[in-house]
Amino acid sequence: MDRDFDIIIVGGGITGASILFTLSRFSKAKRILLMEKYNSYAQINSNSRNNAQTLHFGDIETNYTIEKARKVKHSAEVLLKYINSLPRKRKDDIMRICQKMVLAVGEEEIESLEKTFSKEMHALFPSLKMLTRKEIAMVEPAVVKGRKEEEKIASLYSRTGYMVDFGKLTKSFASDADNARKVNKPKVIFGTKVTNVQSRADSYLLHTNKGEFSARFVIFAAGSYSLYFAKSMGYDKNLSILSVGGNFYYSKNVLRGKVYRVQIGGVPFAAVHADPDITNPNVTRFGPTVTVPIELERYHFDTFRDYFRTFDIDIPTIISLKNIFLSGDTRDIILRNATYDIPLIGKYAFLKKEVQKIVPSLGYSDIRMAGKIGGIRPQLIDKEKRELLLGESKIRGDNIIFNITPSPGATSCLYNSLGDAKEATDAIGVDFDEHGFKETYCPFDR
Numbered sequence: 001m002d003r004d005f006d007i008i009i010v011g012g013g014i015t016g017a018s019i020l021f022t023l024s025r026f027s028k029a030k031r032i033l034l035m036e037k038y039n040s041y042a043q044i045n046s047n048s049r050n051n052a053q054t055l056h057f058g059d060i061e062t063n064y065t066i067e068k069a070r071k072v073k074h075s076a077e078v079l080l081k082y083i084n085s086l087p088r089k090r091k092d093d094i095m096r097i098c099q100k101m102v103l104a105v106g107e108e109e110i111e112s113l114e115k116t117f118s119k120e121m122h123a124l125f126p127s128l129k130m131l132t133r134k135e136i137a138m139v140e141p142a143v144v145k146g147r148k149e150e151e152k153i154a155s156l157y158s159r160t161g162y163m164v165d166f167g168k169l170t171k172s173f174a175s176d177a178d179n180a181r182k183v184n185k186p187k188v189i190f191g192t193k194v195t196n197v198q199s200r201a202d203s204y205l206l207h208t209n210k211g212e213f214s215a216r217f218v219i220f221a222a223g224s225y226s227l228y229f230a231k232s233m234g235y236d237k238n239l240s241i242l243s244v245g246g247n248f249y250y251s252k253n254v255l256r257g258k259v260y261r262v263q264i265g266g267v268p269f270a271a272v273h274a275d276p277d278i279t280n281p282n283v284t285r286f287g288p289t290v291t292v293p294i295e296l297e298r299y300h301f302d303t304f305r306d307y308f309r310t311f312d313i314d315i316p317t318i319i320s321l322k323n324i325f326l327s328g329d330t331r332d333i334i335l336r337n338a339t340y341d342i343p344l345i346g347k348y349a350f351l352k353k354e355v356q357k358i359v360p361s362l363g364y365s366d367i368r369m370a371g372k373i374g375g376i377r378p379q380l381i382d383k384e385k386r387e388l389l390l391g392e393s394k395i396r397g398d399n400i401i402f403n404i405t406p407s408p409g410a411t412s413c414l415y416n417s418l419g420d421a422k423e424a425t426d427a428i429g430v431d432f433d434e435h436g437f438k439e440t441y442c443p444f445d446r
């Protein structure tokens, strides 16, 4: 087996696979390797079971600022361009169009939604419309059926939303990476776990369970483990990780599209929303809840020890946690969600506080907890600023990059891959066709 590479990507989720694709198709790097510790692509957060399957545009995510909405919309359009270029059957397997709305329940939320729907928002999302209760009843009847007349509702609605199977999309990137070349095809090895990284004069040595590999440039696309390795190499010691898990509940399919709830600005966790499931047309999913598991990968209890290595229990972390948990909005969300995990009572509380806010006619026996569904959002704590960081983060070292990717990391993957591919090819001195990438996937930037 060849063990010396120009670029090694660690992690076979959607981030790693999209970087592999961009490098294979648009660069002249000859020896590219992706290594993944499990035996297939997308086994962790990129798996369709573990995320909300939403192509985020920033229009129904009311916790985003307008700048963030603009950025996320751009990334979503780049990804959409890739998906739309796929052969029909593959495209239909990966993505479906469905309507979407953000629902405000009660006067306070309606007022907040009206404020969100500013002139700027309208200009950014011209197809977004404010709907009254009567109009909501026409497009999404289950939201109105059985709702008390005195409970006021309004919504921002768009006919065009997208549900995406990010697991299948990961495999599509990998297969297109391979198809992009006749020679110097990228190599992919599964069942290969990186255990340690050593910096040498002009390369890195990666120790794995399958021996050593070297690379002139390394890109970590390993989810929470990216921070684990960054810290083990002495980078960004001021960052710590707060694993935010999320469970989902199922009911029979009651909705036509996605129904998000008004979210509090500055809080990184999405409020519970209702989504169709692209892998199962018979159900509606409600979630994700917010849990704080002590592991780096959901339902992988063996990641517990690594969690503490990444978390760092020191005074700045404890003060940061105190600030985060004592800040009204975040604390309220975490405490409310904690009750949802209490046996029996938890399901009742979830029904009353979340499910019936969206679909009032659903009862206790109509919902069930989805077993082993839902991943972990690796939210970063900035120990210097003593606060939670919003969205994805990238730590840059000397010829090494670490990508840490909470939501909307799957939506942003292809556009983010451009930055990594450029940086890696620049560093090792090979050509990268940035113009070709932009002409193909961002023609709207012209």
Ligand SMILES: Cc1cc2nc3c(=O)[nH]c(=O)nc-3n(C[C@H](O)[C@H](O)[C@H](O)COP(=O)(O)OP(=O)(O)OC[C@H]3O[C@@H](n4cnc5c(N)ncnc54)[C@H](O)[C@@H]3O)c2cc1C
Pocket (backbone or CB within 6 Å): 010, 011, 012, 013, 014, 015, 016, 035, 036, 037, 038, 041, 042, 043, 044, 045, 046, 047, 050, 051, 052, 053, 054, 055, 056, 166, 192, 193, 194, 195, 221, 222, 223, 224, 225, 245, 246, 288, 374, 375, 376, 377, 403, 405, 406, 407, 408, 409, 410, 411, 412
């Ligand atoms: C509940 C929830 C809902 C979400 N909903 C959405 C959504 O609707 N839309 C959206 O855009 N985003 C959403 N996200 C975020 C999205 O799922 C992630 O941003 C995205 O999947 C991250 O992809 P990734 O490839 O970076 O990480 P992952 O998919 O986690 O992949 C990391 C890979 O690295 C591998 N790895 C780790 N350590 C090693 C090692 N030592 N050696 C070798 N390989 C290793 C892992 O096995 C894994 O395959 C959601 C996340 C969660 C948790």
